[in-house]
Amino acid sequence: MEAKQILSQLTPYKQGKQTKEIQEEFGLDRIVKLASNENPYGYSAQVKQVLLQGLPEFNVYPDGYTADLRSALASKLEVEESQLVFGSGTEEIIQMLCRTYLVPGSNVVAATPTFGQYKHYSLIEGAEVNEVPVDADGYHDLNKMLDAIDENTRIVWLCSPNNPMGTVIPKESFKAFLNNCPKHVLIAFDEAYFEYVEPEANIDVLSYLNSHNNLIVMRTFSKAYGLAGLRIGYGIADEAIIEKLNVVRGPFNTTSIAQQAALIALSDQTFIADSYNKNKAVKESFKKFLDQIGWKYFHTETNFILAETPISGTEVFQYLLERGFIVRPGELLGIPNTIRISLGTDEDMNELKRVLLAFHNEAIVK
Known part of the structure; x- marks a missing residue:
């Protein structure tokens, strides 16, 4: 049977590695998924x-x-x-x-x-x-x-x-x-x-x-x-x-x-207001962190931030993946040297800051 010709030029959506697979590959106890812009506070x-x-x-x-x-x-x-x-x-x-x-x-x-x-x-x-x-x-x-x-x-x-x-x-x-x-x-x-x-x-x-x-x-x-x-x-x-x-x-x-x-x-709507307020606080805190390490980012009215990376976004993605954080490399989004980070809980974002600061000091400052 012959399908539409255009289908040979397109590819099915390919999701990233699953949490269990990443844990086993890198020997991690915990994975923080910050790649799909989901609400980290769950639902009502x-x-x-x-x-x-x-x-x-x-x-x-x-x-x-x-x-x-x-x-x-x-x-x-x-x-x-x-x-x-x-x-x-x-x-x-x-x-x-x-x-x-x-x-x-x-x-x-x-x-x-x-x-x-x-x-x-x-x-x-x-x-x-x-x-x-x-x-x-x-x-x-x-x-x-x-x-x-x-x-x-x-x-x-x-x-x-x-x-x-x-x-x-x-x-x-x-x-x-x-x-x-x-x-x-x-x-x-x-x-x-x-x-x-x-x-x-x-x-x-x-x-x-x-x-x-x-x-x-x-x-x-x-x-x-x-x-x-x-x-x-x-x-x-x-x-x-x-x-x-x-x-x-x-x-x-x-x-x-x-x-x-x-x-x-x-x-x-109380849950929505609470999610909005928590997201706003986390976003402002993370933007200040990015300012401190000198990473530029796009203005955002969402629960994610697209940050410019000093090297390939894919390399930063891999560094974070090996340390338990899943983000979205900009190379997959058509914007090289960026990563898209979904905003997580305050606890998870503080840990991400620590990991990103270590990367910045290792790869950039040094």
Whole structure:
């Protein structure tokens, strides 16, 4: 059988080594994973409490309409229930968008570097990907992205905060982009790290939905809510967009347990506020440490920092790996001589500082 030719040019997602494997290889008692931007504080205790009292009936298909979560989320966001679509993380929604709007001969516009799945799924659907480099500070160059749009452009991917830098699109720049983007282009705005954004940096993108029916906003329960293992995210858009996405969406694409956990987690905003405050304190402390050793880093409104390394990021990654810390080398993200570090607990970050300082003194000072 013959598969799509483009698949021979792409590779499956390859996860890193598992904790047990690393422990055995380097004789370590403990591994600190700081590579996937997960919430180190877990998830709401209310989720565990409710689920322990009674699990969903796993022999019964889940609610394909996601009714309870849909109702609660629509109320919280002040949107219509018909403006919501749910997926197995925002990644599935990205896949839905590509399947819905892209055909051979069409194209998309995206920043680079950014979340790699925009490009991956666009190519699978036969679209061309026009990549526009971020500026020197890691921000989307929205003017050049506008210039890259033509009559065949179907989607523009915007990631704010952008992974892997952590930068957010400024409000005035976004307003100008929104007003100048052709109406035949869908603006896909990915806010996976929305809950970590400082209030003054929040551009309130949902407020533009009523006036721009070519905009979709994507968010997730995987990051701040700590439900990455359950895979549930959502999109908010004009009803016409949601209707088309529901045609391509699998009928039971989010599980009963994911829906229930997300509903409980949504109600516990105290946990979100606590995660936000702890993350902010750890981030400020780690930024001061990087300043002290003279390592530059990108501005970030997330739970991770992309730091410039004095030598190959892959070498720094290996040094840390052998000492029990898993980070993400920038060479895998398209930014050589950097590492992306997820922000862990205060205890873990203090230990990481000690290890990084030792590396700095060994490799740089000496």
